[in-house]
Amino acid sequence: MSTPTRRGFIGWSMAGAAALSMPGFLAACKQEGVVEAAATGAIPENPFLAWFNIDESVIRTVLAELTSRGADHAELYFQHTRSNSIGMEDGIIHKANTSVDQGVGLRVVIGDQVGYAFTEELTREAMLGAARTAAAIAQSGAAVQPQSFSVQALGGLYALNVPWAEVGVDSKLPILTKVDGFARAGDPRVKKVSVSYSDSDTRILIATLDGRIMVDQRPMTRLWCTTTAEQNGKTVSQSANIAGRRGIDWYTDQELKDLAKRAIDRTVILFDAVRPPAGEMPVILAAGASGILLHEAIGHGMEADFNRKGTSIYSSMLGQKVAPDFVTIVDNGTQPNLRGALNVDDEGNPTERTELVKNGVLNSYLHDRISAKHYGVTPTGSGRRQSFRHVIQPRMRSTYMENGPHTREEIIASVKKGIIAETFTNGQVAIGAGDFTFYVKNGWLVEDGKITAPIKDVNIIGNGPDALRKVTMVANDTTIDIGGWTCGKNGQGVPVSQGMPTTLVSAMTVGGSNG
Amino acid sequence: MAESLNALVSRAVSMAQEAGASDACASASRSREVETTVRDGALETVKDATSNSLSMRLWVDGRYGSHSTNDLREDSLKRFIADAVALTRAVQVDAHRVVPDPSLFEGRAEVDLDLVDAGVQALTREERLALAMAQNAVLKDNPKIISATSGVSDSTNRSAMASSNGFTGEHGGTSLWLGSEVTVEDDGKKPEGWMWGGARHRADAPDPVQIANTALSRVLARIGSVKGPTARTTMVLDPSVSGSLVSRLMRPASGRSLSQGRSFWENTLGERTVNEALTIIDDPLLPRGFRSRTWDGEGIALKRREIMQKGALAAYNLDTYYGSKLGMKPTGSWTNMIVEPGSRDLAALIGATKSGIYVTGWLGGNSDSTTGDFSLGLRGHRIENGAIGAPVGEMNITGNLLELFQGLVEVGNDPWPYSSLRCPTLVFENVDFAGA
Numbered sequence: 001m002s003t004p005t006r007r008g009f010i011g012w013s014m015a016g017a018a019a020l021s022m023p024g025f026l027a028a029c030k031q032e033g034v035v036e037a038a039a040t041g042a043i044p045e046n047p048f049l050a051w052f053n054i055d056e057s058v059i060r061t062v063l064a065e066l067t068s069r070g071a072d073h074a075e076l077y078f079q080h081t082r083s084n085s086i087g088m089e090d091g092i093i094h095k096a097n098t099s100v101d102q103g104v105g106l107r108v109v110i111g112d113q114v115g116y117a118f119t120e121e122l123t124r125e126a127m128l129g130a131a132r133t134a135a136a137i138a139q140s141g142a143a144v145q146p147q148s149f150s151v152q153a154l155g156g157l158y159a160l161n162v163p164w165a166e167v168g169v170d171s172k173l174p175i176l177t178k179v180d181g182f183a184r185a186g187d188p189r190v191k192k193v194s195v196s197y198s199d200s201d202t203r204i205l206i207a208t209l210d211g212r213i214m215v216d217q218r219p220m221t222r223l224w225c226t227t228t229a230e231q232n233g234k235t236v237s238q239s240a241n242i243a244g245r246r247g248i249d250w251y252t253d254q255e256l257k258d259l260a261k262r263a264i265d266r267t268v269i270l271f272d273a274v275r276p277p278a279g280e281m282p283v284i285l286a287a288g289a290s291g292i293l294l295h296e297a298i299g300h301g302m303e304a305d306f307n308r309k310g311t312s313i314y315s316s317m318l319g320q321k322v323a324p325d326f327v328t329i330v331d332n333g334t335q336p337n338l339r340g341a342l343n344v345d346d347e348g349n350p351t352e353r354t355e356l357v358k359n360g361v362l363n364s365y366l367h368d369r370i371s372a373k374h375y376g377v378t379p380t381g382s383g384r385r386q387s388f389r390h391v392i393q394p395r396m397r398s399t400y401m402e403n404g405p406h407t408r409e410e411i412i413a414s415v416k417k418g419i420i421a422e423t424f425t426n427g428q429v430a431i432g433a434g435d436f437t438f439y440v441k442n443g444w445l446v447e448d449g450k451i452t453a454p455i456k457d458v459n460i461i462g463n464g465p466d467a468l469r470k471v472t473m474v475a476n477d478t479t480i481d482i483g484g485w486t487c488g489k490n491g492q493g494v495p496v497s498q499g500m501p502t503t504l505v506s507a508m509t510v511g512g513s514n515g
Numbered sequence: 516m517a518e519s520l521n522a523l524v525s526r527a528v529s530m531a532q533e534a535g536a537s538d539a540c541a542s543a544s545r546s547r548e549v550e551t552t553v554r555d556g557a558l559e560t561v562k563d564a565t566s567n568s569l570s571m572r573l574w575v576d577g578r579y580g581s582h583s584t585n586d587l588r589e590d591s592l593k594r595f596i597a598d599a600v601a602l603t604r605a606v607q608v609d610a611h612r613v614v615p616d617p618s619l620f621e622g623r624a625e626v627d628l629d630l631v632d633a634g635v636q637a638l639t640r641e642e643r644l645a646l647a648m649a650q651n652a653v654l655k656d657n658p659k660i661i662s663a664t665s666g667v668s669d670s671t672n673r674s675a676m677a678s679s680n681g682f683t684g685e686h687g688g689t690s691l692w693l694g695s696e697v698t699v700e701d702d703g704k705k706p707e708g709w710m711w712g713g714a715r716h717r718a719d720a721p722d723p724v725q726i727a728n729t730a731l732s733r734v735l736a737r738i739g740s741v742k743g744p745t746a747r748t749t750m751v752l753d754p755s756v757s758g759s760l761v762s763r764l765m766r767p768a769s770g771r772s773l774s775q776g777r778s779f780w781e782n783t784l785g786e787r788t789v790n791e792a793l794t795i796i797d798d799p800l801l802p803r804g805f806r807s808r809t810w811d812g813e814g815i816a817l818k819r820r821e822i823m824q825k826g827a828l829a830a831y832n833l834d835t836y837y838g839s840k841l842g843m844k845p846t847g848s849w850t851n852m853i854v855e856p857g858s859r860d861l862a863a864l865i866g867a868t869k870s871g872i873y874v875t876g877w878l879g880g881n882s883d884s885t886t887g888d889f890s891l892g893l894r895g896h897r898i899e900n901g902a903i904g905a906p907v908g909e910m911n912i913t914g915n916l917l918e919l920f921q922g923l924v925e926v927g928n929d930p931w932p933y934s935s936l937r938c939p940t941l942v943f944e945n946v947d948f949a950g951a
Contacts, residue, residue, distance in 0.1 A: 086606065089775060090840075093607040098599055100584040100591075116562040120585045133563045136640070169605040192776045228776040228885065237777045237885040270886075275913060278949035279745040309554070310661045311698040311705055389564060428879035428892070432661075432698045432705030433737070435909055437879030437892035459880040459890035459911045511880075511890035511911030514747040514947045 051203050051215075052078050052104075056149060058124050059207050063145065065131035066106050067209060070140035073369060074209040075347060077105040078122070079388040082165065083200035088176040090192070091184075096169065105388035106134045107347075112308070112370050113137055116391050146211030154343040157336045158245035160219055164201040167248050172197065175251045179225050182260035187268055192228035192237075197221075199248075206348040214348045219245050220339070220495060222484040223256075225263040229271075236270035238423075238441065239263055243484030243495075244337050266423055266442050273456035276445055278512035282418030283460060283505045284411055284446065289424050289481035291498030293505070294329055294399050296429040296436035297464040300489070302331075302356045302364075303382070303394040304371030306431050313434035313464055314362065322362045323468040326404040329357040331366055333381055333397035339484060340398035340497035342381070347392050351381035356399075357468070368394045386492040396487060400499030404474020408502040411473045413449040419510060420444040420451065421460065434464040462508040475502035520545060520675035521685060523569065523587070528679050530593060531573055534600040538574040538614045538679045540814070543567070546672035551643040553651045554664045558644065571596065575603040579612040579836075611839040615813040617680045619845065623816040624800055628807045630688035634717040636671050638691070643667045646723050650695045653727035659699040659735070665727065668692045668713075682814035690805070691720045695730040701738045708734025712933040715803040721933075733875070736906055740894065743907030743950035749871030750912065750946040751864055751898065754931040756877055758938035760891075761854060764916050765795070767884035768828060770837025779887040779917060780828055787826040789920035794855035795823035797830075804851040805935040811848040822849065826920075854938040857926040861940040864927055866901040872910075872948060873898050880911065887916040910950040919943060 049055060059076060067074045080102040087095045103120040104127060115137030117130040176195045183193040199221040206214040226239035240262035244250065285293055298314070306312035323329075333342045333351030342351045347369050355363045365371065368383030371394055384395035412420070420443050427438035437459050445453045480499035487496040518526075524541040531539035550562040569592070570583035580603030584595045646667045654663035673687040694711030710729035712721035752760065772778035780788075799817035801807050810816055813835055822830045830846050838845040865873060873896045880891030890913040897904035920943075927940030 084602070092609045094579065094609045094612065096580040096602050096606045098580070098582045098595075098602055100586050100595060102586055113558060114560045116560065118564055120565075120567060130563075134561075137558065137561050169602055173605070194775055226775075226777075230776075235776055235781075235885055237775075237883075275888075278911070278913060278947055280951060309698075311707065313703070313705055315705070389566070391560065391562065425881050426879060430707065430878060432707045433740070433908065434704060435878055435892070435894070437911075439879060439881040439890065441881075457881075457883055457886075457888040457890055458913060459892050461878065461892040461909050461911055463909060509742065509909055509911060509949055509951070511892075511913035511949045512947070513913065514745065514949075 051080060052122055052205060054122060058127070060145070061124065062106070062127045062131050063207065063209060065128050066108050066135050067143035069135050069138035069142070070110060071108045071138060071143040071209060072111065073109040074143070075107055076207045077346065077388050078205040079103060079202060081200055081202040083198060084169070085196065085198035086172060086176060088180055088195040091180065093173055093176055101387070103388040105385070105390070106130050107391065108134050108138060109370060110138050112374065114391060118388050143209060146209065149207065149211050149213045151213045151215065154214060154216055155334070157334065157341045157343050158219055160247035161249060162247055164199045164219055164247070171248060175223065175256065178253065178256045179223065179260050182257050183225055183227050183263060186260055186264045187229065189229040189231050189268055190227050190264060191230050194226040196224045206344070206346070208348050212348055214344045216343050219247065221246055221250070223251065223259060224484070225259050227263045227267045229267050231271050234271060236267055238267040238270060240266060241484050242482050243339050244482060245339065245341055246337050269442060269454045270456050273442070273454040274445070276419050276455050276458060276510055276512040278510065278514050280507045280509050282415050283508045283510065284415060284418060284420040285500055285503045285505065286420055286422040287408070287475065287477045287479040287500055287502045289483055289498065290421060290500040290503065291400050291481060292424045292427045292438045293467070294401060294500065295396060295487070295496070295498050296427040296438055297462065297467045298329060298356060299331065299396045299399045300429050301431055301434065301464055302366055304365035304367045304375065305394050307365050308371045308374045311432045313432055317362050320362050321360050322465060323357060323360045323471050325360045326474050327357055327360050327468070327471055328355060328402040329399070330355055330402060331396050331399045335398055335480070338398050338480065338497040339495040340396070342397060345381045345383045346385045347383040349379045349381045349383060351397060354380045354382070366394045366396065368392055384494050386494055390492045393489060393492065395489065395494055396496050398480065398497035398499070400478060400480055401474065401501060401503065403476040403478050403501050406473040406475045408475045408477060411475055411502055411504045412446060412451065414473065414504065415446045416448060418446050419455055420446060429464070435461060436464055437461045459511040460508050467505055467508060470506040471503060472506045473504040477501050520673060521677070521683070524675050524677040527569060527571060527592070527596065528677050530596045531571060531600060532679060534597045536573045536575050536600050540572040540676065540678035540682070541569065542674060542676040543569045544672060544674035546670060548668065548670040549643065550666060550668045551647050552664055552666035553644070553647045555662060556651060556655060559664065571599060573599060573603045574612060574614055575600055577608040577610070577612065578603050578606045579609065580606065611836055613835065613839060614678070614680050615815060615835045615845065617682070619815045620682050620810070621816060624809045624818070626800055626809070628800065628804070628809070629802045630715050630807060632689045632716040635669050635689035635691045638669055643669070646693060649723040650693060650727040653724055654695060654697050654731060657731065661698045661700055661705055663695065663697040665695040676814065678814060684810050684814065686808055688715060690715055691717050693721055693723055693726050695727045697730050697734050699734050699738065706734055706737035706740065708737065715805070719803065736896070737894070738906070740906035740908045743872065743897070743910040743948065745950050746948050747945055748948060749868050749898070750943045751868060751871060751873045752941045753861065753873065753875045754927065754929050754938060754940050756874055757941045758931060758934050758936040759877060760941070761795070761852070761938050762936055763882045763889065764920055765852070768831050770831065770833040770841060772884050773831060774837050774840040777885045779885065780831070783828055784831065785827055785829070788828065788917055789826045790923040791826040792857070792923050792926050793823055793826055793920060794821065796820070796853045796855065797822045797849045797851065798853055799850040801851045806850040808850060813845065815845060815847040817847045817850060822852070850935065852936045854926060854930065856928040856930055856939050858928055859925070860927055860929045864925060864940050864942055865898055865903060868898045868942070869900060871898040872907070873903055882916055889914060889916055907950070910948055913947050913949060919946065922946070
């Protein structure tokens with residue numbers, strides 16, 4: 001998108017559209033700032049002092065100012081993130097990046113109105129200034145302040161043996177050089193290899209008007225390998241990546257070998273790949289990253305902010321049958337070490353396993369606090385934000401379909417002429433119209449029940465409720481993809497996961513050739 | 516904060532050198548952005564954001580690293596820079612990691628780009644709310660409307676850069692954007708339409724009522740949309756969507772893509788590869804332009820030049836590092852890209868089209884920088900005998916970017932003003948559409 005100067009506004013302006021993309025490392029990576037790390041990476045006894053160098057009395061003062069003109073709810077969201085990324089090209093580790101990003105976001109909520117401000121300076125004066133700015137949206141008397149704060153115990157979905165803050169750069173470099181070596185040795189047609197690596201450690205402290213304190217330490221790492229290959233004067237390139245809330249011990253030699261092999265396999269198959277014919281046809285979604293279909297076709301449409309405003313195509317469909325009985329679609333924040341895992345959401349609510357579609361019936365939206373109050377339900381722990389600079393919205397975490405009654409072989413055998421969609425780069429949806437797309441980078445042509453040729457570079461477009469109705473077969477091989485997916489909505493990116501069993505959608509429109 | 520940005524960056528460069536960097540370049544910025552949105556006649560969100568940041572590019576014993584922080588306290592900064600130098604020292608020596616040639620800093624244009632408007636900086640809370648409400652008021656009477664959101668976003672920013680080999684520069688700007696988004700009922704579907712536009716100066720910002728009316732007319736045009744045809748036919752791109760396709764075409768001309776064997780532009784400089792109807796000028800000195808500036812992120816002095824001349828790529832987009840890898844001089848970054856206009860507007864171009872598809876919006880899709888293969892989702896209208904016909908959607912176009920732009924037969928005279936890529940209506944022949 002060509003672009004004005006400010007990302008936030010573009011995002012807001014594009015509110016009708018939401019996108020999922022692979023080039024997804026948005027967070028900055030961190031090196032230690034003035035704030036001391038807890039010795040072992042465990043949550044410290046006094047997180048205010050240890051992580052943010054503030055005490056509880058400052059929090060009380062700022063919260064009082066923030067809610068001085070009234071509030072249904074308010075919170076302070078302290079964040080400190082250190083990230084580190086390293087790049088390798090042409091056989092040389094040619095750059096390293098570090099970044100430190102910290103600040104506090106202050107939000108006051110009255111009904112569905114939101115006053116928001118943040119400051120990067122964690123001083124009493126700067127926070128009070130931001131609090132006054134955010135408070136201005138309200139117009140009544142001061143809200144009741146908490147009697148006391150209690151620190152809530154959280155789950156340990158991504159506790160690391162060694163936190164990233166304690167891993168030296170010397171231990172990280174071999175990860176890149178090994179992947180580079182495996183990729184170069186893997187196929188003589190490979191001419192160029194790029195490897196990029198990142199890790200980050202984010203510390204969060206949320207203090208709410210109802211007296212709760214939530215403290216979370218969120219790691220993230222990602223490793224990306226891109227290969228360029230040549231054959232008979234033709235050049236092709238493709239990449240593979242893995243990501244998760246994991247530590248350095250995840251990067252075993254086997255994991256690195258597998259990554260390099262995936263990148264090469266996806267690249268060299270492009271020499272023989274063709275475009276399928278253009279038009280409507282059956283589409284088989286391969287197990288794994290095909291969860292991108294769910295993310296776009298239903299996930300965004302089930303985010304309750306769109307439904308509360310009546311602007312989602314699903315806004316009057318709760319309780320209705322939308323797919324066959326064997327379809328159950330879940331959004332889950334509680335799976336250990338996934339990119340979409342969260343011990344607590346960004347407004348301090350516990351995360352959970354939410355069934356969007358249960359046995360074919362539209363079951364639940366994804367709620368943040370504002371929408372939950374609107375609908376009179378419990379929040380689903382789906383309130384997320386890109387950083388302290390951003391307002392909270394209902395968002396997906398890890399979205400996948402559960403196993404069905406069929407097998408992959410049965411599904412392929414049932415298709416007379418269609419395609420298998422296997423690797424993806426990005427997707428998008430128009431929330432209200434329901435049209436969604438996803439871009440297939442690698443796949444296969446299926447003719448008379450058999451795989452006949454590789455395909456490349458086709459966009460698939462469909463309509464959400466229509467595509468769900470057309471899910472005719474679901475296999476028993478559901479798989480969560482471990483690629484580094486980032487979901488974009490209203491200009492904010494958050495890490496997500498997705499998964500899928502092999503699934504047949506009887507008709508979608510596939511980009512292709514009319515020749 | 517009392518310290519000027521200039522003082523901060525020169526202090527940071529000194530600190531880096533003291534910490535052992537052979538060379539350093541520091542840039543710092545300060546910005547304020549206020550967003551105000553109203554929905555269905557009531558205030559919805561007010562966000563007020565002030566940000567500071569410092570980024571450092573370091574050359575340490577033949578190695579390179581880039582680092583950024585927003586924790587600018589004295590102690591933090593000192594420690595951050597020491598850590599950054601140490602980390603940079605840990606990567607490998609790369610002969611192409613040289614500091615930008617200071618002779619390229621010379622000849623910086625001495626012009627006033629007119630990027631700062633005191634009127635934007637003086638906007639009050641009440642004025643912002645009034646600009647949002649003026650849009651939203653237009654969007655309440657039509658009974659088909661489900662929900663309408665209108666907003667105003669304004670910003671002011673200032674940045675400074677200094678390097679150990681003699682560069683110093685300061686840069687600043689303001690902008691004001693207005694936008695509306697409206698959702699209507701259409702037999703169970705709820706199509707949305709939006710319009711946003713902005714400018715560096717308040718006086719150039721679009722009229723709020725016009726913004727709202729455009730958003731509304733766009734969404735009303737979607738009512739009754741059906742899946743379009745599968746066909747090979749003519750494509751007319753609205754100026755609001757044509758720029759993103761030009762951007763896809765030009766992006767792989769970057770040094771990184773070229774040096775990594777991931778660019779279909781490799782070895783094509785000066786050769787006619789797309790239709791001669793396409794000429795593009797990069798104009799860093801455009802008064803009040805969104806990306807106007809006299810020097811780029813490396814400090815290189817920028818000049819207006821052709822980057823695409825009658826269908827032949829006239830320049831790559833190379834920085835010092837990738838220029839060195841490719842054995843070429845750095846070009847300075849691309850800024851405002853201006854597609855040279857033709858002689859007819861959208862209405863005339865559609866009038867001259869017997870049959871085809873008029874594209875008004877993209878939905879997803881992607882392109883491959885190595886091969887130029889692309890496939891993009893879209894919505895729009897049929898064109899029948901020179902007139903805009905029924906709305907269609909749920910369609911893709913698929914092909915190869917170079918081949919597509921060889922079929923670019925005419926460029927309009929109506930460039931989109933609300934983007935740094937100023938592109939008019941574009942008309943392509945023989946495009947592969949996939950639909951029903």
